[in-house]
Amino acid sequence: MKGSLLFHQALQDCFSVLDSPVWMDSSTTAECRSLEAAVGGAQKMASLTGSRAYERVSLISSFAASLFLGDYAEIDFSDGSGMNLLDINIREWVPTCLDACAPGLAKKLGNPVPSHTILGNISPYLVERYGFSPNCHVIAFTGDNPASLAGMRLEEGDITVSLGTSDTVFLWLKKPQPALEGHVFIHPMSWQAYMGLICSKNGSLARERVCADCADGSWEQFSKSLKETVPGNKGNIGFYYFSVEITPPAIGIHRFNAQDEKVSEFSSNVEIRSLIEGQFLSKRIHAEKLGYCLMPQSRILATGGASCNADILQVLADVFEVPVYTLETTNSACLGAAYQAKFGLLFAEGMSFPDVVSTAAPHKLSARPNPAAVQLVHLLFLGSWTGMESVAKVRRPCQVY
DSSP states (O other), rough: TTTSSSSHHHHHTTTOOOSOTTTOOOTTTTHHHHHHHHHSSHHHHHHHSSSSOOOOOSSSHHHHHHHTTSSSOBBHHHHTTTTTTTTTTEEEEOOHHHHOTTHHHHHHHOOOOOTTOEEOOOOOHHHHHHOOOOOOOEEEOOOOOHHHHHHTOOOOTTTEEEEESSSSEEEESSSSOSSSSSSSEEEESSSSSSEEEEEESSHHHHHHHHHHHHHOOOOHHHHHHHHHTTTGGGGEEEEEEEESSSOOOEEEEEEOOOOOOOOOOHHHHHHHHHHHHHHHHHHHHHHHHHHHOTTTHHHOESSGGGGHHHHHHHHHHHHHHHHHHOOOOOOOOHHHHHHHHHHHGGGTTTTTHHHHHTTTTOEEEOOOOOHHHHHHHHHIITTTTTTHHHHHHHHHGGGGO
């Protein structure tokens, strides 16, 4: 590229299409089913690559690394885990998957690498055009979700729960159990471990809807209702999917009373606790399906808009039976990318990722599990059934596709 041209000018003739699809595109669904068939089905695909086939191949993060490098960038293990092409067990491309996509794909992709890998020095174009040092290293890029995990500084046994427009759960996993719902990635900062990901579309949008309907749009009244109802909600529970959910794939509002009978409505106070407990119970059950196990040092790191509500965090602590911490950061993905770059530079010196982030501000304790509440919630919703039965209870009313 000529140094006299701006970045976008130098690249304008490099692409086969002007408008590239993003992660929300679903135009390749037929190809996904074909890819699953090539390896023996959706569960086989999940066991190999971390999830059933989703509409994606190469992600923008590795493409952005290529721009800085001025050459094709090798893909890091975590990003590769999101492509349905990488065997997460041996950290190598799956030949059957590559062949099902395109001939000669292995040569184009190159070898996957750990996230701390130095790919090379920055391109001469960026040195000339923007004044970068020619000695500036380019560390392997990773995706926004693995970067968020790094930014939140998860440790073994931890969970991050992002309570935003959609809710996202990140898990540190040692022995993952890939399933048809959820995703398993190779851990970005500890590539011999794994990261679980569960995404729920009906997050704050559902909470805002119920707040408007049951608390006149007042979060103060919403919190008051949580305080005025008992943990476990006397056996009442509901699942609120105002748009088609991702995990589980469901839609509609499904309310059940203490006798496990479907009912058409709850009182406002019961509705509010039913929503919050139902959301968090679903997250816990799906986390355990992916292989998450509570450990003595386990904790939840909460982020996102709803993490400022102490009463919501208290329910979260009671359902998961672990303390909840918060971190004052507005963009954990950007922070995690910065941590990853520093880790890549210092890895050769023998520094671990915990060493790299050792001077970061500590997480703030926001809620401890209430022993009485934990016992009641566990009795009503977790301890009364075996693992599969509890999953069935959460999913039974929701099989709407």
